[in-house]
Amino acid sequence: MARYQAVLIDRPEGWQPNSFDDVPYHPGPPGEVLDEGEAFFDVLHTAIEHNRCAIDEGNKNWAIVVDPEGEGQLLAHGRVCTPLRYQIASIWWPSGWEPQSPLDVPNCVCREQNAIQDKPLNxxxxVATMEGLNRQAIDRAGAYWYVIVAAENEPISRKVTFEPPCLQTTVEVRRLHIAEPASGGGRGNCEHCPARSVDCPAVPEAG
Structure with missing residues (x-):
């Protein structure tokens, strides 16, 4: 499992971030490590909270999340994981599972997921899209449930092939995270799940 770090970089003069997990186009070399661990959203939360304070206090340091063992193009060493790109994916409604909120995320997220839109969201x-779609799913007893998929910034692998006479194919593999909204959601009710005696893996909470 990958280990992540929240590291400090110098915030470029005049740079205006679009979000609290944004990254400058040319980030400087990483410095102090604020947090480290395998729980991605915990490390992300540390970076975001630092950046909130940095903007309020005029701090010149900015935190980004990196995979120190990965390879990317933005840093000499390590792969930059932020900013995240969010999409909505449909999953099969788990058998016996009942949501308590349209923002609930079941522990048994089906592997077969389909993104319902191409354009990344903030x-x-x-969160607003997930809530709206799942309200419809609850009202209409749909077969699908919708979750937030967060894609890391730099891919873990990238392959470019050329085919004559004039075709180029690029394949990028990115690590994804299923995120539970930080407020308003939970795990739902699994009392009627046919496999309720089996331990379920926890789904992380978004920062």
Whole structure:
């Protein structure tokens, strides 16, 4: 499992971030490590909270999340994971599972997921879209449930192939995270799940 770090960089003069997890186009070398661990959203939360304070206090340091063992193009060493790109994916409604809120995320997220839109969303847009779609699913007893998929910034692998006479194919593999909204959601009710005696893996909470 990957280990993540929240590291400090110098905030470029005049740079205006679009979000609290944004990254400058040319980030400087990473410095102090604020947090480290395998729980991605915990490390992300540390970075975001630092950046909130940095903007309020005029601090010149900015925190980004990196995979120190990965390879990317933005840093000499490590792969930059922020900013995240959010999309909404449909999953099969788990058998016996009952949501308590349209923002609930079941522990048994089906592997077969389909993104329902191509354009990435910001976090607030993703939460609002998930809530609206799941309200419809509850009202109409749909077969699908909708969750937020967060894609890391730099891919873990990238392959470019050329085919004559004039075709180029690029394949990028990015690590994804299923995020539970930080407020208003939960796990739902699994009392009627046919596999309720089996331990379920926890779904992380978004920052």
């Amino acid at each position: 976090y607030e847009q993703a």
